[in-house]
Amino acid sequence: MMEFALFLGCTTPSRLKAYESSSRAVLGELGVTLVDIQEFKCCGYPLRNIDFKAFVLSSARNLALAKKEGLRIMAVCKCGYGTLKKAAHLMNENSSLREEINEILAEEGLQYEAEIDIMHLLTVLYKEVGLAAIKDKITRPYENLKVATHYGCHALRPSQVTQFDDPVAPTLFDELVSITGAESIEWPMKLECCGGPLSGVNDELSFSLTDKKLLDAKKAGADYLTTACPFCQIQFDTVQDHHIPSILYSQLLGLCLGLDKATLGFDSKHTDIAKIEDFLAKTGNSPEE
Amino acid sequence: MEPGKSDPANIATKQAIELDACIHCGDCTARCSVAVAFKQIPNPNILPSEKLAVLRDMASGKKLPEKQLRIIQEGSHICTDCHRCTDVCPAGINLEDLWFSMRDILAQLGYPKPEVWARDRMGAHFDLTGLKAQTLSLTPVDRGFLGGLGESAQASTFSVCFGCQTCTNVCPVVGTYEDPQEVVGLVPHQIMHALALGRRDLALGSRMLWDCVTCYICQEYCPQGVSVTDVLYELKNLSFIHLKEKTE
Numbered sequence: 347m348m349e350f351a352l353f354l355g356c357t358t359p360s361r362l363k364a365y366e367s368s369s370r371a372v373l374g375e376l377g378v379t380l381v382d383i384q385e386f387k388c389c390g391y392p393l394r395n396i397d398f399k400a401f402v403l404s405s406a407r408n409l410a411l412a413k414k415e416g417l418r419i420m421a422v423c424k425c426g427y428g429t430l431k432k433a434a435h436l437m438n439e440n441s442s443l444r445e446e447i448n449e450i451l452a453e454e455g456l457q458y459e460a461e462i463d464i465m466h467l468l469t470v471l472y473k474e475v476g477l478a479a480i481k482d483k484i485t486r487p488y489e490n491l492k493v494a495t496h497y498g499c500h501a502l503r504p505s506q507v508t509q510f511d512d513p514v515a516p517t518l519f520d521e522l523v524s525i526t527g528a529e530s531i532e533w534p535m536k537l538e539c540c541g542g543p544l545s546g547v548n549d550e551l552s553f554s555l556t557d558k559k560l561l562d563a564k565k566a567g568a569d570y571l572t573t574a575c576p577f578c579q580i581q582f583d584t585v586q587d588h589h590i591p592s593i594l595y596s597q598l599l600g601l602c603l604g605l606d607k608a609t610l611g612f613d614s615k616h617t618d619i620a621k622i623e624d625f626l627a628k629t630g631n632s633p634e635e
Numbered sequence: 636m637e638p639g640k641s642d643p644a645n646i647a648t649k650q651a652i653e654l655d656a657c658i659h660c661g662d663c664t665a666r667c668s669v670a671v672a673f674k675q676i677p678n679p680n681i682l683p684s685e686k687l688a689v690l691r692d693m694a695s696g697k698k699l700p701e702k703q704l705r706i707i708q709e710g711s712h713i714c715t716d717c718h719r720c721t722d723v724c725p726a727g728i729n730l731e732d733l734w735f736s737m738r739d740i741l742a743q744l745g746y747p748k749p750e751v752w753a754r755d756r757m758g759a760h761f762d763l764t765g766l767k768a769q770t771l772s773l774t775p776v777d778r779g780f781l782g783g784l785g786e787s788a789q790a791s792t793f794s795v796c797f798g799c800q801t802c803t804n805v806c807p808v809v810g811t812y813e814d815p816q817e818v819v820g821l822v823p824h825q826i827m828h829a830l831a832l833g834r835r836d837l838a839l840g841s842r843m844l845w846d847c848v849t850c851y852i853c854q855e856y857c858p859q860g861v862s863v864t865d866v867l868y869e870l871k872n873l874s875f876i877h878l879k880e881k882t883e
Contacts, residue, residue, distance in 0.1 A: 356668050356717035388668040388715050394849075395750055395871045396713065398787065400675035407671055436787060443787065450674050503851035504864075513855050538807055539850035547750045548846055554811055555848065 348474050350420035350465065351412040352380040353430070355389050355576070358422055362576040364611020368596035369422050369467055371609045375483060375600075376475045380420070385411050389426040390433060391500075399447070405433030406447050409464070410456040418463035420470050424575035427466040428500030428508055434464060435507045466501055468574050468595065469510065472518050477525050485604040487527025491625035493598070494568035494590075495519040495530055496559075496582070498575045499539050513537075522595065523572060526602050527627065533566035535559050540573075542581040556581055560589040570622060572598050593619045602626065638732060650736060653728040654691045659684055663720035663730055669713050680710020683720040683730055690737050705882050708746040711737050749875070754845035757874050760881070761840025763820045771834070789862040790869040796827040802853035802863045808846050819843040823853050823863055830866070839877065844870050 358365045373380060390404035409430060412419040421427040437444045438460050448458055465473075471480060497516055505513035516537070520530035541555030560582065563571050571592040573579040582592035600610040601622065607613070612620055636649055663683035664670055672681055679685040689707055693699065699707070711734065720730040738748075746752060802823040809815045809822050816822060820841030821829060829837040844867050853863040 356715035360716060360718040387671055388717075392669070392715050393672055393713065394868055396709075396875060397672070397676055398869060398872050400672040403675050404669070404671050436789075440787060453674075499848075499850040499852075503855045504862075505855060538852075539848045541848065543849050544846070546748055547754075551808065551811060551846060551848075555807060 347379070348377060348470075349379040349381065349417060350470065351383050351386075351415060351417040353386055353389070353408060353412075353419050353421040353423075353426060355421065355423045355426040357576040357580070362580060362594075365422060365576055365579065365594050365596060368594060368600050368605075368610040371605050372596050372600045372603065373467075373470070375603050375605060376471070376480060378470060378475065381415065381417055383411050383415060383417075389421070389423075389429045391425045391429040394429070399443075401429070402433050402436055402443065403447050403450055405429055406437055406458045407451060407454070407456060409434060409437075409462050410451055410458045413459055413462050414456065418465060420465045420467060422467045422574070423577065424466070424498035424501040425577055427464065427510075430464045431508045434460075434462060466510065466574070468501075468519060468522060471522060471599075477521060480522075480599070481525045484526065484602050486602050486626045488602060488622075488625045489527060489627050491528040491622070492531050492567055492569045493523050493528045494533050494563040494566060494571045495523055495536065496540065496571055496573045496578055496592075497537055498573070498578050501575075502537065519572075519574070519595070523598070526599060528598070528625070531566050531568050533563050533568065535562040540578040540581045541585075542577040545581065545585065552581075553585065556585055557587075557589075564590045569625070570598075570619075591619055591621075593622060598622070638735070646732075650733055651694065653726075653733060654687065654694060656726045656728055657684075657687050658726060659688075660725060662723045662725060666719045666723045668715050668717040668719055672713055676709070676713070678706055678710045678713075680707050681713045682710075683734075686710055686737070687730070687733070690733060693737070693740055702882050704741070704744060704746050705879075707737075708741050708752065709749060711741060712749050750845055750871075753871070753874050753878055754842055756878055756881075757839055757844075758820075758842060760877075761836045763837065763840045766820075766837075767816070771832075771837075787865075787869070789865045792859075792861045793827040793830040793866050795859045796824065796831065796857075796861050797859055798824060798828060799858060800824045801856050801858060802827070802861070805852045805856050807850060807852065808843070808848055819846050823867075826870070827861060827863065827866065838870055839874055843867070844874065 354366055386408050388404045390401035393401040393404060437458055451457060497519055501508055501510040502513050511518045523530040538559055539555055541552040544552035568590060571582055571590055572595050573592055574595045579592055579594055597610045636646055661684045667683055670682055680689055714734055718731050724730055803809050806823055812818045820843055821837055826838050826841055847867045849864055851864045857863055
């Protein structure tokens with residue numbers, strides 16, 4: 347059964363509601379059941395600079411909660427996904443750390459145990475739902491649309507820990523884009539950072555990294571950039587001069603599944619992504635092989 | 636009333652009233668996304684219900700000692716802006732906006748975002764200017780460092796670095812600058828080398844730690860399996876420990 351504990355993290359519900367509503371709508375349409383665990387809290391990512399054990403504790407607590415419910419966990423955020431994976435890796439390999447963290451978790455009646463499946467929205471779509479099943483549901487594919495996929499650092503690397511896709515030549519996201527009828531273009535800076543993690547710490551450097559990436563995507567001929575992480579999306583969408591608009595993958599897919607634009611969050615205040623509708627096929631056929 | 640749109644004086648009045656409206660019920664803390672961190676970092680200012688009381692002191696113009704300001708700064712920034720405290724407050728206080736105001740006040744007092752603050756303080760404690768002209772001593776400054784950084788096995792992997800410089804060559808931050816060392820101090824492979832030499836001062840004084848974008852490219856490409864990014868993370872943790880000791 348395709349059932350997951352939905353790990354939204356903090357940023358998506360507070361700053362990018364469109365990602366939450368579009369992800370829920372798309373997964374619902376594709377037969378994935380999402381369970382909300384109210385007790386889920388910070389993934390630990392914001393604590394990594396400050397205190398190693400505080401980060402592992404925050405992360406492990408969420409993993410223990412999902413385990414208690416007997417559910418696999420699905421993150422929508424690349425940083426949340428990477429942090430949960432990292433914490434699980436550390437807890438699995440370091441027994442003294444595991445004991446120490448479990449002692450604190452026990453105060454809440456929780457316990458971290460190994461073998462918890464941590465997935466991301468994109469890996470759920472790719473590995474659980476499957477490309478063929480998604481393609482079957484597409485009612486209006488895109489035509490003549492060029493999309494640049496932004497993979498997101500914390501899902502891809504360190505690959506030994508995240509096990510998301512091939513860290514040097516990933517294809518998962520490109521394949522997910524291709525089934526919508528859009529062309530996933532090759533671009534040199536595809537696997538580089540969005541610049542987001544330095545926002546508020548070194549804005550000049552953060553902007554410069556974002557700017558380089560956006561210009562590179564534009565130069566490669568992309569009409570749109572696509573993301574699957576609130577931090578990357580917010581960085582591309584709101585921080586920069588818009589060399590190129592960025593759309594969440596859940597919105598990109600949702601639209602050609604025929605889902606309602608308001609549910610997909612097309613009316614949110616940021617970049618105008620509504621023009622992407624112009625690329626939808628006029629007929630209702632599935633994209634050609 | 637909305638920050639950026641409403642008259643700042645009206646917002647200040649509303650916030651002053653909100654400070655008095657708190658009944659200390661603790662609902663905000665019960666719902667807080669980062670409250671769990673308190674079990675590892677025993678700073679009550681992490682908890683919204685406690686932070687509010689301190690903000691009341693600050694707003695009344697009470698002069699607080701440096702040590703306390705640092706503790707407030709730490710607590711004030713261990714917050715993900717998730718809005719849950721505001722959502723559950725039975726008194727209807729816009730707590731999140733209060734936290735933003737609090738961070739503004741702290742920044743004006745010389746206590747900005749901890750990463751920014753630590754970067755500047757550490758840079759001042761371990762001055763690396765003119766480093767290129769210096770002859771460095773090979774005598775370890777801190778022998779304890781040689782055994783590892785402490786918290787985890789990954790942080791000790793610097794010892795297998797053979798100096799190929801791949802980490803530095805693939806780093807997007809290093810690649811941004813004409814003369815990276817002028818801006819970031821030691822570049823990644825030099826930090827690994829400094830650690831192997833026990834030169835804690837050089838590693839901790841490098842701005843590189845705070846300019847690291849944590850993209851993990853260096854770590855992914857290291858042929859020796861050095862957890863470069865994770866080492867930088869732990870050096871940042873150590874910087875905060877160092878600064879805590881300095882202000883105690």
